[in-house]
Amino acid sequence: MTPAYTQLHHTFTRLSRFDHLSAIAGWDSAAMMSPQSSQARSEAMAELDLLRHQILTDARVGEWFKDVGHENLNELERANLHEMHRTWHNTVVLPDWLVEARTLAGARCEHAWRTQRPANDWNGFADNLREVVKLARQEAQIRAEAAGTSRYDAMLDLYEPGLRAADLDRIFGDLKTWLPGLLQQVVAKQAQSTPVPLQGPFATERQRALGLQVMQLLGFNFEQGRVDVSTHPFCGGVPQDVRITTRYKDDDFLPALLGIIHETGHARYEQNRPGEWLSQPMGRARSMGVHESQSLLFEMQLARSPAFLRVLHPWVIEQFGQQPALQLDNFIALNQRVKPGHIRVDADEVSYPLHVILRYEIERALIEGEIEVDDIPTLWADKMQQYLGIDTRGDYRNGCMQDIHWTDGSFGYFPTYTLGAMYAAQLFQAARNAVPGLDDAIAAGNLQSLSGWLKENVWQHGSRFSTADLITRATGETLNPAFFRKHLEARYL
Amino acid sequence: MTPAYTQLHHTFTRLSRFDHLSAIAGWDSAAMMSPQSSQARSEAMAELDLLRHQILTDARVGEWFKDVGHENLNELERANLHEMHRTWHNTVVLPDWLVEARTLAGARCEHAWRTQRPANDWNGFADNLREVVKLARQEAQIRAEAAGTSRYDAMLDLYEPGLRAADLDRIFGDLKTWLPGLLQQVVAKQAQSTPVPLQGPFATERQRALGLQVMQLLGFNFEQGRVDVSTHPFCGGVPQDVRITTRYKDDDFLPALLGIIHETGHARYEQNRPGEWLSQPMGRARSMGVHESQSLLFEMQLARSPAFLRVLHPWVIEQFGQQPALQLDNFIALNQRVKPGHIRVDADEVSYPLHVILRYEIERALIEGEIEVDDIPTLWADKMQQYLGIDTRGDYRNGCMQDIHWTDGSFGYFPTYTLGAMYAAQLFQAARNAVPGLDDAIAAGNLQSLSGWLKENVWQHGSRFSTADLITRATGETLNPAFFRKHLEARYL
Structure with a gap:
């Protein structure tokens, strides 16, 4: 047999x-x-x-999972089995009717949101969102019962396996004690001198050429x-053929350039997953948080550093010619501009975690049944005021209706963005400690030693280790927000 | 129930x-x-x-085909059922082992051919081809027994349903009586003045712009x-999103331009298949021959006509500037050049059918067991000499090894190219008869009445009618090679 x-x-x-x-097709x-x-x-x-x-959901698959317990597996096979089982369990635990109802409600809510958002129509949106939340709570309940966790923990586990809300409360609780103050300090400091803005147009073909040069x-x-x-830029495709996308703005080349660098971080992770395991769950990237750590390590830790911006600077001049905004100091300042705003996806790296913490607190309470959909606007406005000092009352469009995540019930996803930022800071510091002369190499435009360290410590492992183990093996400790704080203070104060 | x-x-x-x-993905x-x-x-x-x-091959599908006989269906449903049954029968009639063996042998033969062809290695190729032919004969035998036809007829039916070798013998027999002579006459006539060749380079971006203009x-x-x-240029994708491709040569813009026109003919057929039947076999294009008739109607009947070339001419000058080869008369002569050669895919419309007849005669005899693989080179050389006046002895690479079709066992496909050319001539003449002022409209760069007629008479019907019925409804008679002859004589003599 x-x-x-x-x-x-x-x-x-x-x-x-x-999946390929x-x-x-996606x-x-x-x-x-x-x-x-x-x-x-x-x-x-x-x-x-x-x-x-x-x-x-074929019954034989369940039988195989029962029978496999009696078989001798090596460590890699056991890791693979663990990931196979996680994928299978997360699928079969939900009844078919719920999967279908969730898909329909999510599609309806998202479809309507595309016109409700520009119309600032919170009441219309809330009608659909209530159904999405109702089904998401049922999903969370079923997952939680099977896992023996809280509802929200069960959702979180889909995106960041092993992480619990208690961890987030500790980590985000720490951030909340110092980040709003730091943000105010940085804003005050940057108010002393506003960088000269870029003067477009910047031809798409030149932006593309610059992007290709940086990807290289x-x-x-x-x-x-x-x-x-x-x-909407993303990193997709398959590990053997990774497809990243960007979008070009005529009047500013930085969003496309930094976007390409961000997606290249995702892409290098994908391109370097373990070759012999690509058909198996163990060969997948570890988690959404770890994936985001690679894009943010490239975009935030690396590309917005003065050393790297000095490498980029002559290429930018070569493509677009000189102008006041492209004086080196001004170019660096443009890339390190901190400005709290309404929109998460436009946020700088200092404000960004506050957007995430706000969403985490609301979605956790929503899934746990502590608040209802109708409570969201007030909570949103209060927290935007408290964390970012911004008045968003009545502006649903640029407030609680700005993201797509909740429309289809992806509760538990938001925290991975900030986990990624913190993993990135911790991993980048560990690379610096481990690789002699890393900063000098980067300043000289040599990224091979950084890539080598990332491949060795993150990319090649796929899902062999848990996130906690992966981070501990790479950095000597589990997630520690102090690295992120140190990074922000060093760069912005 | x-x-x-x-x-x-x-x-x-x-x-x-x-299939989508x-x-x-294809x-x-x-x-x-x-x-x-x-x-x-x-x-x-x-x-x-x-x-x-x-x-x-699910057993229930066979049951449904038995049960459906008792159900009341309208005319369109009956046509759809006919096409469903044809698809199903052509699949289930072959045993799994043969499908697998054929796929493997075809893949092996084609893979080796990619290096054997440049090496002119007939003996190596023949070793693999023997296995392909052996399996193709078994396939043909099974299909023939089920259909009550000859072996080759059963293969032909896969690509041009309803057509028999007896029809081809009559049609191609007619062509053979006059086409080799016509070819010699045209070559002699064109020998009197050789057109000035094009002087490149022709920038890809300008070739692409011209192509888009013509597609429009x-x-x-x-x-x-x-x-x-x-x-290798092709027309693919799905009817809602047709993907055509081309390739650009630096020193000659005509192959890409005429290639784009050819694929646009296929594409318009695909884009105009009956919208409410796209998920069903009846919504498919009628046959390979009818499909080719649309690409050749666009490329040969329309685009190489002086009237249409006069419309194109100023656009060509606009993109590439003036040069001796682009004087109007010379431009027309370049597009109507007849020159018998070794390679089918490079052949003009006068020589092309002779390449096809040669292949038809060899592949029919091969599938019927009248000749063996080892007989191919001599037959090829004899027929190339007889039909095209070309000595190809020993040059397998540009002879019987030039095509991909036989490598994977697609016997029965070649005739559809020339059927397409003949349908095209007949359909174009019928459009002229039916649409008052069609030639004037084309000369004025107005193609809407031609498109309208093709949509009405070919595209919108999908597979509702048999090829013979479709052609008869559109032109008043079944396939008649006289239209093709008249077209060639009018254009080239």
Whole structure:
């Protein structure tokens, strides 16, 4: 009889092949597809999702998970089994009716949100969101009962396995004691001199050429991926062929440039996942938080540092010519500008965690049943005032309606952005400690030793270790917000 | 109980969704994919093929085809049922072992061919081809027994349903009586004045701009498709989002331009298939021959006509400036150059059918067991001499090893190219008869009445009618090679 582990391995290999098609079609939808095809594409993707669901919920898979307990597995196989089981459990634990109801309610809410948001129509949005929250609570309840955790913990575990709300309360609690004050200090300091703004236009072709040059510097493997344009930049595709996207603004080249650097961080992680495990869950990136740590390490730790900006500076001049805003000091100041605002995705790295903490506190309370949808606007306005000093009352569009995450019930996702920022600071410091002359190499435009350390300590491991173990092996300790604080203070005070 | 027709409809809808993903991934493989991804892509595509095979060979599908006989269906549903049954029968009639053996042998033969062809290694190629032919004969035998036809007829039916070798013998027999002589006459006539050759380079961006301009003129719907670059140009994607490709040569813009026009012919057919039947077999294009008739109607009947070339001419000058080769008369002569050569895909429209007839005669005899693989080179050389007056002895690379079709066992495909050319001549003449002032409209750069006629008479019908019925309804008679002869004589003598 074929061993159960072999059967499971085969099943997950098959799933990875369908995942490959889903990833390419998903990239195509965002970067290539004609609008007339969107209905047919949605139907095709839904059919594929259904197929993957059917494969995982086949009764034989459950039998194999029972039988595999009696088989001798080596350490890597055990790690793989752990990840296979997590994927399977997270799928089969939900009844089909709930999966379907959740998908429908999420699609309805998101679809309506696309017009409700510009119309600032909170009441209309709230009607749909209530249904999404109701179903998300049911989902969280089922997951929580199976896992023996709280509801919100069970949702969090989908995106950052092993992390609990108690951890976040500790970590974010620490941030809340010093970050709002630090933000005010930085804003006051930067108020003393405003950088000269960029004068466009900046031709798309030159922005693209600069982006390709920077991707090359950062080690993006062009034999194993490409860059295109989409409305919402992302990193997609498959590890053998990673597809990143960006979007170009005529009057400012920095969003596209820093966006490309951000996505290149994700891409290098994807391109360097363990080659012999790509068909298996163990070969996947560890978590959303660890993934974001790689993009933020590239974008925030590295690319906005004066040393790296000095490397970029002559390339920028070469593409766009000289202008007052591109004097070196001004160029650095533009890239380190801190300005609290309404919109999370536009936030600088000092304000950003406060946007996340606000969302974490609201979504946790919402899923635990401590607040209701109708409480969100007031809580949002209070916390924006408290954390960022901004009055957002009545502006739902640029307030609690700005993100897509809650529209389809992705509660538990937001914290991973700030976990990523903190992992990034801690990992970058560990790389500095471990690699002699790292800062000098970066200042000289040599990123190979940094890449080498990241590959050795993060990328090549896939999901072999838990996030806590991965971070501890790489940095000597579990997540410690002190590294992030030190980074912000060193850069901005 | 759900009616059997509804069950079948649902099954084919599901298949069409997987076909959608297969088409997009197939386009991506040719136009976008990084080489490092090709192994993973092949595995994903094979997994999808296997899935589609499993869906069709499910025993319930056979039951539904039995039960559906008792149900009341309207004319369109009956036409759809006919096409569903054809698809299903062509799949289930072959045993799994043969499908697998054929796929493996074809992949092996094609893979080796990629290096054997440049090395002119006929003996190495023949070793693999023998296995391909052996399996193709078994396939043909099984299909023939089920259909009550000859072996070759059964293969032909896969690409041009309803057509028999007896029809081809009559049609091609007619061509053979006059075409070699006509070719010699045209060559002699054109020997009197050789056109001035083009002087490159022609910038890719300008070739692309010209191509887009011509696609627009031809009515390509850019809201429903796009054009990219690939090594071997093709028309792919899905009807809601048709993806054509081309390739640009630095020293000659005509191959890319005429290639784009050719693929636009395919594309307009795809973009105008019946909207409410796109998930069903009846919504598909009628046959390979009819598909080719649309690309050749655009490329040969329309685009190489003096009237149309006069419309193009100023656009060409606008992109590339004036030069001796681009004097109007010379430009027309370049597009109507007839020169018998070794290579089918480079052939003009006068020589082309002779390349096809040669292949038809060899592949028919091969599948019927009248000749063996070892007989191919001598037959090839004899027929090239006889039909085209060219000595190809010993040059396998540019002779019987030049095409990919036989490497994977696609016997029966070649005739559709020349059927397409003949349908094109007949359809174009019918459009002229039916649409008053069509030639004047074309000369004025107005293609809407031609498109309207094609949509009305070909595109919108999908597979509702048999090819013979479709052509008869559109032109008043079944395929008549006289139209093709008249076209060639009028243009070239």
